[in-house]
Amino acid sequence: MDFASFLTSLVTSFIIFVVLMVLFACLSAKPGNNVVYYPNRILKGMDPFEGGSKTRNPFSWIKEALSSSEQNVITMSGVDTAVYFVFLSTVLGILVFSGLILLPVLLPVAATDNGVKFNATATTSNGTFNELDKLSMGNISENSPRLWAFFAATYWVSIVTIYLLWKAYNHVSWLRSEALRTPEVRSQQFAVVVRDIPHPPQDQTRKEQVDSYFKAIYPETFYRSMIITDNKQVNKLYEELEGYKKKLERAEAIYAASKTTAKPEGTRPSNSTGFLGLMGEKVDSIEYYNEKISEIIPKLESEQKVTLREKQLNAAVVFLTNRVAASSAAQSLHAQMVDTWTVFDSPEPGQLIWTNLKIRFFEREVRQYVVYVIVALTIFFYMIPIAFISAFTTLGNLVKLLPFLKPVVKIVAVKTILEAYLPQIALIIFLALLPKFLHFLSKLEGIPTESHVVRAASGKYFYFTVLNVFIGVTIGGTLFSTFKTIEKDPNNIVEMLASNLPDNATFFLTFVALKFFVGYGLELSRIVPLIIYHLKRKFLCKTEAELKAAWFPGDLGYGTRVPADMLIVTIVLCYSVIAPLIIPFGVMYFGLGWLILRNQALKVYVPAYESYGRMWPHIHNRVLASLILYQLTMLGYFGVHKFLYTPFLIPLPLLSLLFGFVCAKKFYPAFQKPALEVAANHLKEAPNMELIFRSFIPPCLNSDKVDEDQFEDALSHVSRSVSFA
Amino acid sequence: MDFASFLTSLVTSFIIFVVLMVLFACLSAKPGNNVVYYPNRILKGMDPFEGGSKTRNPFSWIKEALSSSEQNVITMSGVDTAVYFVFLSTVLGILVFSGLILLPVLLPVAATDNGVKFNATATTSNGTFNELDKLSMGNISENSPRLWAFFAATYWVSIVTIYLLWKAYNHVSWLRSEALRTPEVRSQQFAVVVRDIPHPPQDQTRKEQVDSYFKAIYPETFYRSMIITDNKQVNKLYEELEGYKKKLERAEAIYAASKTTAKPEGTRPSNSTGFLGLMGEKVDSIEYYNEKISEIIPKLESEQKVTLREKQLNAAVVFLTNRVAASSAAQSLHAQMVDTWTVFDSPEPGQLIWTNLKIRFFEREVRQYVVYVIVALTIFFYMIPIAFISAFTTLGNLVKLLPFLKPVVKIVAVKTILEAYLPQIALIIFLALLPKFLHFLSKLEGIPTESHVVRAASGKYFYFTVLNVFIGVTIGGTLFSTFKTIEKDPNNIVEMLASNLPDNATFFLTFVALKFFVGYGLELSRIVPLIIYHLKRKFLCKTEAELKAAWFPGDLGYGTRVPADMLIVTIVLCYSVIAPLIIPFGVMYFGLGWLILRNQALKVYVPAYESYGRMWPHIHNRVLASLILYQLTMLGYFGVHKFLYTPFLIPLPLLSLLFGFVCAKKFYPAFQKPALEVAANHLKEAPNMELIFRSFIPPCLNSDKVDEDQFEDALSHVSRSVSFA
Structure with a gap:
């Protein structure tokens, strides 16, 4: 990709962005579109234009987003969303602090190096050397003292990242504990889920077995149990x-x-x-x-x-009348045989995946490893199509394969645009197909809560993206044939990656630009949901419920949003020192992202669940993984530049690993298990256990007609009199 | 070592054993020696000759040992000792079941092979080929179909081991749960230890801080806290x-x-x-x-x-009035910041190492890794002296170095005995110096309980023994120079080990024989403690207390006993198929060991602490490690024999790893943490919390003169009225 098509790409992206902004400004002002642009507010029973936006100033949303506090986000969209913003602002902080030092220092150092070895670089960069490359580390001659600037920059980026990650983890930990110590009564804080219940003895029903077991252990706090049933029919x-x-x-x-x-x-x-x-x-x-x-x-x-009586499974939800008791029960070992009576803290009632609860202890283990193998195979075999896509980067190849495109491609404007975007668009479409599959696989592992499935799928998606898009494009994009040589000698991969990185800098610059201009433009303007809503409203919807379903916005979907952002983090971090010009693009991505998603979180999306920031440790570890990949890449790249002091970079990945270890020890367990000091906080009111119990009954069993006595079979009533008293 | 000295060694060992047995029969019958031979009974206030031994039959102790039940052992010596016997009988079972098949099958197969390649073996066995080697796998010609018998034997031993280990783990897990669900009130089951308490706020003392923290979490069950103080002065x-x-x-x-x-x-x-x-x-x-x-x-x-008021540290023992609450507290996360308020289940009062309790969270981590590095260095650098010892195996070398020994060595009998025993004795003395050092190192890690220190030291000792004695002697013993070549190419070690094993078979046969005849003979006859006691009684002891100290037997010391046994397990397992003749020796070792230690456990040793079998998972894992070492060795040895189907042995180590994984998942957590169903068992009587509290006061603070009010500073009294009520 040459400089001209790079500029074309930027300009067209920007034009699309401006058009989308104008559309947003016009469309969002129309009251008929309120359900598309303010559904979260409407569903919360608020006036869409509450606050300062009475004037319908097309830019007032920016002011609102900027002036909104973290507490606003938590109120409107929950802790998970607030944590997502901590992620965005942390990355933004990392890039801003890095850029403030790197841009004014490294760009002049690179641009003024007179020892440019055109021939040396030409051999590796496949003839794509252009103006942009002059601003990158590729322009520095071998073992030049100027490399010290880049060396120091490598350290600076690492230190900034680690410092801000530490602050962020502290902050998120505080956010989580504040949310969990709420004086409000939350159903899930009074329930624990039990799995792997052994076969009941001959003379006991499942219900009696569960009740007597927990009554013995929690004589004072046990309220009632709900046996999980097979609800398929x-x-x-x-x-x-x-x-x-x-x-x-x-x-x-x-x-x-x-x-x-x-x-x-x-x-x-x-x-x-x-x-x-x-x-x-x-x-x-x-x-x-x-x-x-x-x-x-x-x-x-x-x-x-029949279901309640005969289809009882080996799992149950147990209700305790005390928050500390429930928190403690959720993390305590109950049975001497650890593969029986396994207990974990209950998620929100709706999040529980009943069908997965029956899967037994070791079956879960086996399923997990089987799924890991499938994911590994997926990651490995998707490498081939991605490599093909990268090989199509030249329009010539495409015309050869699809000759009917020839007349279109002849138009100069179309040609330039296509050349600029073709590979990126292919990549984006390709990636859009994956999340559903990974979500399905994660559910297959036997994970019992929805939010956990989303986290697991998100992790798989992250590995997929980084391995395939980043490493795949970097190595495959420039030289498809190198792919096979790497397979033969995988030790080479860091060096290979390092030497190929600079050639793909412009590719990734346009990729990032496309993502933030077009991606966030579409996000804010909500053109697609708007069109769909209006079409449905006109031709399909007849009832209020149908209409509501047509505009219901869904949640922020951070299961796929985070991996997509993580790809950008990885790209920008890895290129930060090699081609510092990418930093402003990263800042734009995360700055614009923060602003636009803030608006969306406050006004549009409705969270599907609340996991109190359990996503954070995963985000943290993945930013850290990106940092380590960056540090290893720099080690390789300094090696390629024959910098004599390269080994002095070795402490960096070790420092990152140590930091990860300390964080895992200090913070992580409190994200896995509820800390008792948090649960011990005072409650505003005594919990209504009957209500809490009822909230866990799935809709298909919760008929008004079904008399309460009929629940007796699976839903025990040991101390129900307590709640009625 | 030739066949003659092997026989000499066996015969002299046996003679020593018989002499010691006779001594035991005579000496133990004298009432004046009762305190040496029956101290455990005397301390428990029992008649030394209770049961069937009224007749003073010199063999009655065998009958008593054989007829004693596991419950007798638990009553007399605790669960830890019972678990040690589970270990002995499990290994005995493994060897008996293996021997029943291996001896009648493999010995004839090996002895009748006519394709013996004297010259081929002579090159590797360094000319020590003798009658014993004809009964080993070394006698089978390359790729002979007879190897199938050895192949099947390899599988048989593995399957027997895994099956019996599984049964044993199940049994020990049951033993532990039975012991923990005791209706007796045990102090440690009502206390938890808290470490890493953060600095108290300005307006609170340490005691107030701890009390208010735990009262908030356990409003109903909190009794009182005891702040750990610096007791050095x-x-x-x-x-x-x-x-x-x-x-x-x-x-x-x-x-x-x-x-x-x-x-x-x-x-x-x-x-x-x-x-x-x-x-x-x-x-x-x-x-x-x-x-x-x-x-x-x-x-x-x-x-x-002053200590109670001013030397309070950042740790405390917290007393809860309920066993389930304490068990649950011991395994629950209390603070959102995981490196503060860390809680673990209290050991018996005397086991708590007060000086280690103050060490902070991350300091413990650092100490642990530092100690690991020191141990690794110790293991590595002790390799050199051990290799020297092995090189001294020939008496000639010794005489050259220590010429004054010459006249002694000239006596034929002395010479033969020395030749037979010298290296083994050197080895045994050498190993006797180590445990103290490893115990010291383990304590340095910051481990807070005595039994845990013993376990940690025992683990280090195990690695030391297996790596240095077994691998060191095997490879270094035959060819000292190979030691350096291994250092250059460590990948070779399995093959090197495999090819050197058969040459050391007779060395290890005599080593095992020496261990069981002389070692257990000395153990039973207690000659050394007897002499020391009588000397002290005659010349030193003046008071009753001094006399008691002179005969007090100490505990079974399984911290060093287990690793020593594990070395035998490793040796016998590794040689079981290669030289099946070692199996009877192993059976003798563990059979005699079981019998004699049963006697000692019932009558002599007084357990120093009770950890309810927490040693078992370590024993289990180490037997499993020996099994895997055996399987890898067999892989290498079949490779040396150029057996074409060697790769079919690869599933074996994988199976062992899988088995270890399953056991770790199913059983291990219940050894780390107290299971609640066990703690929920009924108690015989309400716990006397005041007594429990007092049992944790260390003797140096527990003066009669010190008035109770003076404990107030460090020993809180929040709800003491409860206990007086």
Whole structure:
């Protein structure tokens, strides 16, 4: 990629960004679009334009975002989102502090080196040497004393990173403890989940077994237990019922709408009973659905009874009346045989994955390792397509393969744009397909809570991205054939990476620019959700519920957002000293990201769950991993430059490892287990155990019709009188 | 070593053994020796000859040992000793089951191989080929189909070991849980130890800080706390006082003894006040010591006050009134910052190492790694002397170095015996010096309980023994020069070990025989303690207390016993298939060991502490490590024999690792932390918290004179009224 296409890429990205901003300014001002631009506020029952935005100034959102406090974010979007902002601001801080020193020092040092060895670099950079490269470390001659500046810069970036990471971990730890010591009663703080319950003795039911076990250990605080059941059947019926209820509502809405003044009796909607409602007998919809519903309800009720009585599994939720007791129970060993009666702290009721709770101890271990192997294979074999994509970087190759593109490509403007973006767009589309698969795999491991699955999937995605996109593109992009030589000699990889990095600097510059201009432009303007919403509203939605579903924004999705950001962190860190010009791009990415996502977090997205910042240790470790990759790369790159004092960089990765070790010892356990001093804080009111218990009943078992006595089988009632008293 | 000296060694060992047995039969029958042969019974207030031994049959002890149950051992010597016997009987079982198949199958297969390659073996075995070697795998020709028998034997030994280890772990886990669920009140089950307490706030004393922290978390079960103090000064005074008390008692006893009928007024003993009581002014002893005592008592009392008030450290013992609460507290995370308020389950009061409790979290980590490095260096540099010892195996070398031995060596009998035993004796003496040093190092790590220090030292000793004695002798013994070549290419070590093993078979046979005949003979006959006791009784002891100290037997000392046994396990396992003749020797070692130590455990040794079998996971892992070493050695040895199907042995070490992983997951945590279901068992009586609290006060602070109020400073009394109520 030459300098011209680099500039084209930047300019076009910027133009797209400006257009999207203008669109946002216009569209968000229309009250009809409020549900797209302010759903979080609306769902929380707030006025969309609360605060200073009464004037509808198109830039007021920036002021609002900047003036919002961390507490605002926690109130509107939870601790997890606040922690995500700690991540963004920490990285931003790292890049700003690094850039303040690196840019004014390294750029002149690099640009004024007269000892440029054009021929030497040409051999490695495959003839792509251009103006930008003059500002990079590649421009410094071998073993030049100027390398000392880059050497010091390597240390500076590391120290800044470690210092800010330390501060961030401290802060997040404080955030978590503050959130957990809340005086509010939270259901999950009074429950623990038990797995691997052994077979009940002959003379006991599962419920009796669980109750007697926990009553013996917690005679004073045990409230009640809820045996996990196999809900497959009952859930199917429940969903069928809900489906018909929605259809009935819709049919009634259509019928109501048809009652115009001209035709006051209206038209009763009808539908076919056959395949997909397209074939078969035509029937009156309202009657048909009512019939279906009254048909399913007794079935559901009897299935609920059967489920509660006969489909009890080897897991349970146990409720304790005391927060400290529950916190302590969640982290204590209960049984002498450690693979029985394993207990962990309950997540929010909705987060519990009932189907995974029955998986036994060692089966989970086996599943985990099997999934790891599958992920490793995925990472390894996806390398090949990515390498192909990188090989297509030249438009010539593409035209050869897809000759029908020839006439389009001949237009100069199109050609330049395509040349600038083609590989990046391919990469982005490619990466978008992956998260679902990784989420599925993580669930397969037997992880019992939704937030944990998201974290596990996010980790896999991170490894995938860094290994494939960063390392794959760096090494594969310039010389596809080197891929095979690395396979033969994997020890070479650091050196290979180091020597190939500078050639890909411009690729990654445009990649980052594309990400922040177009990515964040789309994010803020919400063009796609807006169009979808309006289309649905016009053609599909008939009822209020349908309309709400059409604009419901979902959550911030940091399971995929964090790995994507981490890729940028890795890229920017690794290039920070080699090509300091990337730092402003990184600052733009994280600055713009912070600003725009702040707006989105406050006004748009609705968090799906709250894990009180349990994502942080993973984020921390991955930033640290990026730092170590950067340090190793620098070791290799200084080696390539034949700098005699390269070994003095060896303390850096060791320091990073030591730092990681200290953090893991000092902070990590408090993210895994609830600390008792936090749980011991006073509560505003005595917990209503009956409500807490009810909140854990899944919707498919929570019918109004099902009388309470019917829960007795699986849902014990040992000390229920307590709660009624 | 040739066959003749091997036989000589065996026969002389056996003669020594018989002599020691006869001595034991005679000496143990004398009532005056009861305190040497039955101290454990006497201290427990039992009749030494309880049970069937009224007849004084010299073999009745065998019957008693064989008929004693595990419960007898637990009653007399505790769970730790019972676990040690599980270890002995498990290894015995492994060897018996292995031998039953291996001996009748492998010996004929080896002995009848006609394809013996004398010249081929002669090159590796350094000319020591003899009759014994004909019964070993070394006698089988390369890639012979007879190797299949050895191949199958390799699998058989592994499977037997894994099966019996599994059974043993299950059994020990049950033993531990049974012991912990005791209905007796045990002090340590109502206390937890807190370390890393942060600085108290300005307006609080340390005691207030600790009390308010734990009262907030355990409002119902918190009883009281005891702040750990720096007892260095007070301990010094206390020991001085105790010393003078003993001396006074002794002087009074001497004075009383001098009051004969001939001289009813007696002679008042006197002593010098100067250096070692040899120089300086002569004074009346009784007066002098009384004076000293009354001088020290007020000093001690004021120092006790100062210690309790001003020398409080950042650690405390916290007492909870409920066993489950204490068990749960011991394993729960208390503080959000994990390096503060770290809690662990209290050991028995006497086991707590007060001086180590103050060491802070990360300092402990650093100390641990520093100690590991020192131990690694020790292991590595002791290699050199051991290799020297092995090189001295020939008597010729010794005479050259120590010419004055020449006349002695000329006597044929002496020469043969020396030749047979010299290297082994050198080895045994050498190893006897080490445990103290390793114990010292382990204590330096900052480990807070005595039993844990013993375990840590034992682990270090194990690594030392296996690495130095086994691997060192095997490789260094035959060819000292190979030592250096290994250093250059450490990858070679398995092959080197495998090819050198058969040459050392006879060395290790005599080593094992010496260990069980002479070692266990000395153990049972207790000749050394007997002589020391009688000497002390005659010439030194004047008072009852001094006499008791002279015969007090100490504990079983399994901290050094286990590693010594483990060395035998490693040797026998590694040779089991190569030279199956070693199996009967191993059976003898563990059979005789079981029998004799059973006697000693029941009648002699007094356990110093009780850790409820926490040693077992370490024993288990080390037997497993020996098994893996054996499997790797066999892999190498089959390779040396050019057996084509050698790779089919690769699953074995993998299987062992998997087994270790499963055991670690299933059993280990219950050895680290107290399981709650165990603690939840009913107690016979309500715990007397005041007594429990008092049991933790170290003797130097526990003066009768010190009024209770004076403990207030460091020993809080928040809810003491409860215990008095």
